[in-house]
Amino acid sequence: MRKIRSIEKVFLLFLLMPFLAFSQCWKEISTGRWNSAGLKNDGTIWTWGNNMYGQLGDGTNVNKSNPIQLGNGAGWKNINSTSNADHVLGIQSNDVLWGWGSNSYAQLGGNMGDHKMSPVELGDVSGFKSISPGGAHSLIIKGNGTLWARGDNTYGELGDGTITDRYFYVQIGTDTNWSNAIAGTFYTIALKTNGTLWAWGANFQGQLGDGTNTVRTSPVQIGTSSDWKSIAVGGNHNLAIKTDGTLWAWGYNTYGQIGDGSVTNKNVPVQIGTDTNWKSIAAGVNHSLAIKTDGTLWLWGNNDSGQLGDGTIVNKHVPFQITAATDWKIAAGGAYHTLALKTDGSLWSWGYNSSGQLGDGTDVYKLSPVAVNCPATMTLQVVENNIKNYEITLYPNPAKTSFTVKNLSGIKTVKIYNEEGRLIGSYINSNIINVQSLPQGVYWVKIEDTEGKLIIRKLIKN
Incomplete structure (x- = not known):
């Protein structure tokens, strides 16, 4: 076993805040494949669920069914993972990026397979526009609008025109107008500042949206529209919102995750319904989530573990509203579980729970939303040494x-x-x-x- 060093090798003042039962303390949420993470209002990060690769960042491989505090104290401003990833990224208030969990493709640096069970520093990300940790590859967009990628490249998902794996970030093309890029399962979807949409990598289910099933090793434009506003990527399906508030989807659709009422794959974007008040989107591996401007939450797609939260395990092929609440703020989907945050800071979870990824202290599936309690914060404050x-x-x-x-x-x-x-x-x-x-x-x-x-x-x- 490797030697565990003391935190920061400095004196630490150990402050214990009173335990808070369920209340409004959550600011941001993120889901990995089988794990979850939350950022509290006090700037602390908490993790729970599967810990096979150390994706909880607590130095062990032991699953946790209750949120545990990440040991680096407060001062966090962002967390990020995706439904096909087993590692997590976190950005501190000083713009230093940290990562922990699976390192199968050296996505956290060092040697392949050298998983990081505690956070490791990945560098200064001040000015970065976008960071996306994928299951086998990862992407960053720098402040100058350039796009960079590293990791597995079996299907050209890095976009550098090759199928050669890259264990250091390589620039993708020379364009300087990238605004967002998200890693799917062996493919990438990206948005430019001019509102155009691009894709590359695996395309067997039409997930690139270019009208074919052809693998692409370099970026190809999806259609000709220049009014795309936001994107979300699942396992092999994608969602997007246009500037007019309309919702679109394409790719793998066996479970109805596209939302057009069918179970047929779509290799070009199709509009979902006629509503023009869609605000935000998210995707699990095979289910979809969206919030409207009126604060209502809508889900559709695979539901065999209750991840749609309607009390059943029946798949839904079109969006349906979950609960009558109108104060939903953020939603996130894992492989088969869902988290959602309300505007009052309360956190809710439902779906698959074999690793404790719902954070309710059990490993029992939940077919309807359950509250994730606010745990006591254990603040580690650096002092003179x-x-x-x-x-x-x-x-x-x-x-x-x-x-x-x-x-x-x-x-x-x-x-x-x-x-x-x-x-x-x-x-x-x-x-x-x-x-x-x-x-x-x-x-x-x-x-x-x-x-x-x-x-x-x-x-x-x-």
């Missing part, structure tokens, strides 16, 4: 039966807190701590020496 504390570690870490506080004499107390910030153990005048009875997971160890100094260290219990 001295060189001596760089050497203070917990050994072994991860620990199975016990750990020792190394390189610190004169210990007054050792306290262990769980990820929700609750005290679960306190020890006096001892540097050898028995943790055999603790469940596997991540803990915070607060050590006070005889001079009253506090040292915080992260502990992983195997």
Whole structure:
């Protein structure tokens, strides 16, 4: 096992805020394939669900059915994942990009298959317009409007005219007017500032929207329209809204996820209904989500795990409204689960839940929306430090039966807190701590020496 370093190698002030039951604390949400993430109003990121590749960022591979706080403290302003991805990206308020989870195609840097179970710094993204983590490839648009891609390129999904995998970002063409690009399953959909829509990569279900099923290794324009406003990408189907508020879709349609009433694939965009008040869109692997300007939430497509939230497991081939609420703000779809955020900051989830991705403390599927409670924030605040504390570690870490506080004499107390910030153990005048009875997971160890100094260290219990 690799050695776990102390967080930031600095003194950390451990502040515990009172536990909040269900209330309005959520600001932003994102879904991966089997995992979920939320950004709270206080700038902390919380993750839950499947953790096979470390996509929860807590240093373990243990699934969590309740939200757990990402260990880098507050100061986050954005989170991003997609329904076909097993890794997550987060941007801090200083515009530094971090990533964690699957690294099968070196999408987080380093070696292929070297999965990142804790956040790793990926660089400064100040001025970037768009960042999209895909399942096998990822995309960024820089502030100058250029488009860059890296990762798997089996079907030309990077768009550089080849099928050669790239483990470092390469620029796609020379255009400087890209505004958004989203990674699908082995393909890409992108929007330019002039309102034109482009696609490349795999095209077996018509997901490129160019009227063919031909694989494209370079960008091709979808139709001739120049009034496209926003895009969303699922597993192999796509949604788009035009500037007139109309909704369009194309690609794979076996489950009715296009929304035109059929189950036939569409290799060009087709308009969904006649409404002109569509505001935002999102897509799961095989289901679709959209919010209208009146705050109503609409879903359609695959429903075999209850991901449409209507209390059934019956697929829907046209959009239908879920609940009578008119205050929905953001929706996000995973492989077979859904999250949605209301304007009051309350978070709701439904659908597939075998890995705890609904965040309600269970692994039971939910066919209707359930609330995701606001967990207690455990804030880690950097304060003044001295060189001596760089050497203070917990050994072994991860620990199975016990750990020792190394390189610190004169210990007054050792306290262990769980990820929700609750005290679960306190020890006096001892540097050898028995943790055999603790469940596997991540803990915070607060050590006070005889001079009253506090040292915080992260502990992983195997």
